Amino acid sequence: MEQFAVSSSLDKAKGEELDLTHIFETYYKRIYNYIYYRVNSNEEAEDLTSQVFEKVMLKINTYSNCKSPFEVWLFAIARNVINDYFRSLKKYNWFSIEKIKELISRESNPEDIVLTAETNDMLLKALRVLNDKERNIVALKFGGNLKNKEIAEILELTESNIGVMLYRIMKKLKVEMEREV
Structure with missing residues (x-):
């Protein structure tokens, strides 16, 4: 009986991993684009998008489809990550020379x-x-x-x-x- 419980929990873990992979593959580009529209930097958008999916991975068990559709929940997390990012910029009001170089070297x-x-x-x-x-x-x-x-x-x-x-x-x-x- 214990062996079934172990294999059952392994199957569940594999299922969750597949679900997270599916979520990432389905929503990464849209979340990245949303963030890029707000921050206007490839590197920052990539970092913030990673933070969003990290939070999704950690909080996926708290999601309830009774409260809102998954997409809405996901973009709410993205919005909060962006808000945190802008709050942190206000504390450290600086700009990156790398961003300027990137703009110049792209063309x-x-x-x-x-x-x-x-x-x-x-x-x-x-x-x-x-x-x-x-x-x-x-x-x-x-x-x-x-x-x-x-x-x-x-x-x-x-x-x-x-x-x-x-x-x-x-x-x-x-x-x-x-x-x-």
């Missing part, structure tokens, strides 16, 4: 560098007109590839409110981008 020819820099500058200037809540909604929508309903659950707002906010945000960005041209 291969001067023409590409100029075009990319102009487009990025326009977009960054346009995004600066948004407040933190609006930037978070944009990151969830386009970085996380979430539906309005899922964003609403994460932010504890109504789906129609998210739709209206996204419409206004996109309109605000469009006006700002056109102003730059």
Whole structure:
């Protein structure tokens, strides 16, 4: 009887490992994109994405589908990791020379560098007109590839409110981008 219990617990552990592998393979890119939209750095996005999946691994037993869909739970963890990251930056207000080098070294020819820099500058200037809540909604929508309903659950707002906010945000960005041209 004890041998069955041991093999049963081994099977359960293997099942959980497969589930975590499936979760990682299914959601990694979307979580990474969401985080990248918020932090605008490959290295930071990779580190923070790793933190998200580490927390998922540690807290998977606390998830309850009665409370919210898994995707909403997962992106809520990601949002909290990002918030912690930004809080830590406020304590240590610094920038990395490596980030500047990365931006410069990514492009291969001067023409590409100029075009990319102009487009990025326009977009960054346009995004600066948004407040933190609006930037978070944009990151969830386009970085996380979430539906309005899922964003609403994460932010504890109504789906129609998210739709209206996204419409206004996109309109605000469009006006700002056109102003730059």
